[in-house]
Amino acid sequence: MKDALFGGINAAALTAMNPDLSPDLDTYAAHCKWLLANGCNGLGILGTTGEANSFGFNERKEILEGIVARGVPATRLMPGTGCASLTDTVELTKHAKAQGCRGVLVLPPFYYKAPTDDGLFAYFSEVVNRTGGGIALYLYHFPQQSAVPFSLDLIGRLLKAFPGVIKGVKDSSGDYANMKAMIDHFAKDGFEVYSGADNFVQKILAEGGAGCITAAANVNARFGQIVYQKRTGPEADAAQAVLDATRKAATAVALIPGLREIIARSTGHDGWRVIRPPHLPLVGDEGQKAWDAMQAAGALPLAGMGMKAAAE
Template sequence: MRLEGIFAAAVTAAKADGQVDRARTRAHVERLLAGGCHGVALFGTTGEAASFSIAERKAMLEDLVGAGIPAERILPGVGLCARDDTLTLARHALELGCRHLLMLPPFFYKGVSDAGVAAAFAEVLERLPAEARVILYHFPKVSAVPITPEVVTPLLERFGPMVAGIKDSSADLDHTLGLVRAFPDLAVFPGADHHLLTVLQAGGAGSISAAANLNGAGSRKVFDLFKAGDAAAAEAAQVQVTAVRKAVEGGPLIPSIKALLALRLDDPEWRRVRPPLVELADDSGLAAAKAALANVETKV
């Protein structure tokens, strides 16, 4: 079955020494799942994946699964520049029961060809067991290595169901809808919450988004109303989701989300980010986000 639903691109709590704060991150994941998210994307862009080591990422995933969080509700980010590093994370996640993997392309070299990107993915896929399901991660603003249809098509032809979907973080609605039309059997997830309902209506799978850290319940409401066929109510619910996303993205996204979590939980430790990101100097830029979140359903 095609993967569907609302997945929060979970932020990662950090200790004063910069190491992963596993207890706070676990509690956050538990809140996200209890609050309506179908699952979480762990160590994606919003989770500051590139700032944490392979060992830290493996330990966090082991912590979550060991705490009883169903592995099938976790989408671990596994895409690194070196093939064998990607394989290390992917195999570890699969051994723990995480079938779906969120995979960036190798992102250090820029201006590479579609054939080169497809070959890099193929070298990983051919070394994974057939039950693995990979969500290709298109985020050209950050990676500068786009995942084009010319990358996806040969991978689908060669690996079939192992290529399960695409996360489109381009924030370009036309691009996302083009992927839905071009690959109707794939699970296409926008990273932009404000595109959720439009993409669902076109045949998309849901969303994998940063703002779901704060408003997963709102996105889940849109998803459920759409599935129930209540178009008017889904449109109304989408208005609230869009308002939260637009307010949150007014400043640096990851520090803003962490600052808002710190305020919501009355826990200043949540403000911490890993360099090169920096904490917000003050909360003066959060007024719109706080107003948009004032009536958001949440479980703390």
């Protein structure tokens, strides 16, 4: 897809934390800069992998402001702003716009289950109208986590009502048929479809999707960028094979603690193991299992991700 705002490889970035569970903005900004220098076209911050819903409203503002102030370009950030509260979603979206972000990723209101399409349309209509435009909204389709899916009918209604504002979707369902249906129905109107899974990157690009926003891109983005640039041929196929393998490796243990373990070992920075409950760090031999699986997948070592890089 041409002219996609976040077209390409986007990491669903981990959020660095201090021992007291507060955001470690220096380390986080350094990680974001490393990702952008090592294969990422953009970054999905404060999403599922970034533990957005473990942070409070003011903390989420502090995190975005903090990394932008430390030199991470706001134009390459897609913050998660979706909350159960309408007013929180609106205010976080306005805040992202004020920081210079071009788009935000918006969960549906996830506390009340089985809302109607009419109810979701009313919710997103309020978000758009209260935000006042000037920033693109990306729908976050992750029914396993939110229990609130986006139907094709709802997406079509939103696109018709708010052309150019409802800009795309991140589909983390793992259901490629659903991604393909969204591409077939809406890509002609400039609707950007991003896979939340690395194993679909080459396929979704070939069929008119915009790219990916994935957790494993914290470690495999350089291979994703090869796929994005080459698309087809032996080099692209080999890189896609690494993406497939790293996806399996990343899910060999609990995803977020496992990725934190990989980054901690790669940087020599123990703080990356800090995680907010109810998530817990890996224990026992799980850390070695995560490392061995990622190494076997071909993603390690992570060049340039040493202590010096993490501290800068």
